[in-house]
Amino acid sequence: MSGADQRTEPVLRIEGVVKRFGEQSVLDGIDLEVAKHEVVVLIGASGSGKSTLLKTINLLEQVDDGRILLTRSTEGSTEGEPHTQDITDPRVDADAIRARIGVVFQHYNLFPHLRVLDNVTLAARKVFRTPRAEAERTGMALLERIGLGDKAREYPDRLSGGQQQRVAIARAIATDPELLLLDEITSALDPQLVGEVLDLVHELKTQGSTILMATHEMSFARRVADRVVYLKDGRIIESGPPAQVFDAPQREETRAFLARVR
Numbered sequence: 001m002s003g004a005d006q007r008t009e010p011v012l013r014i015e016g017v018v019k020r021f022g023e024q025s026v027l028d029g030i031d032l033e034v035a036k037h038e039v040v041v042l043i044g045a046s047g048s049g050k051s052t053l054l055k056t057i058n059l060l061e062q063v064d065d066g067r068i069l070l071t072r073s074t075e076g077s078t079e080g081e082p083h084t085q086d087i088t089d090p091r092v093d094a095d096a097i098r099a100r101i102g103v104v105f106q107h108y109n110l111f112p113h114l115r116v117l118d119n120v121t122l123a124a125r126k127v128f129r130t131p132r133a134e135a136e137r138t139g140m141a142l143l144e145r146i147g148l149g150d151k152a153r154e155y156p157d158r159l160s161g162g163q164q165q166r167v168a169i170a171r172a173i174a175t176d177p178e179l180l181l182l183d184e185i186t187s188a189l190d191p192q193l194v195g196e197v198l199d200l201v202h203e204l205k206t207q208g209s210t211i212l213m214a215t216h217e218m219s220f221a222r223r224v225a226d227r228v229v230y231l232k233d234g235r236i237i238e239s240g241p242p243a244q245v246f247d248a249p250q251r252e253e254t255r256a257f258l259a260r261v262r
């Protein structure tokens with residue numbers, strides 16, 4: 001593939017991904033692309049396969065068929081070649097791939113025995129071998145930016161759930177990942193704490209992050225998604241800009257789902 005073509009390659013390309021647990025095809029032929037700077041939001045009932053899909057991308061689950069390609073773009077940089085890698089190839093270095101992807105889950109994101117700043121700097125220091133002083137400068141700047149500079153020396157259990165999830169996001173972006181995966185990061189929060197976490201995700205979008213996220217927050221999806229993808233029983237039923245999926249769904253199944261969650 002030529003360099004010019006690769007510059008337009010999506011950051012993430014999922015091709016025909018199948019994942020089975022026993023007899024059940026939890027992912028049943030998923031094709032999905034996420035372009036650089038794009039925010040794609042997965043919606044669907046509990047059990048539809050959203051988390052499993054995100055886990056296959058982070059190599060926490062192996063696919064049974066299909067493949068997942070991750071492309072490092074050279075946009076805004078004069079260094080290095082654009083580079084596409086099949087991350088479902090069994091020979092791949094899973095830790096090296098995970099180092100390029102930031103992940104935040106619903107629960108248990110922070111290491112309870114590490115102070116907030118150490119949580120944020122851990123990957124930079126251990127995986128990227130960034131010197132402590134430099135990692136801490138970056139980490140502090142990040143914490144200041146999300147309004148939690150004063151919590152740097154606290155342990156996670158001294159923070160509210162919303163603050164903890166904001167720290168988890170800071171940790172996920174501290175190493176400048178190519179792709180951010182967010183799996184229902186507000187589902188465990190008290191309703192009054194949801195906004196501050198989603199506002200931070202919105203801010204990341206405006207700063208150009210590439211994000212694939214699962215959420216039940218439909219109003220957030222409408223406001224922030226570039227594309228909404230409706231998943232049912234491991235299949236993509238419908239996908240499009242939020243105005244289309246929410247206001248003029250093409251499929252009866254999508255309409256029925258939206259009627260239930262609204």
Ligand code: ADP
Nearest residue numbers: 021026044045046047048049050051052053214
């Ligand atoms: P969602 O995140 O959309 O709620 P999941 O991806 O968690 O959906 O689950 C999809 C389906 O896969 C569910 O039926 C769930 O029970 C099943 N599943 C998920 N993980 C496992 C597992 N490790 N073993 C067996 N079944 C699983």
Ligand code: MG
Nearest residue numbers: 050051052184
């Ligand atoms: Mg889930």
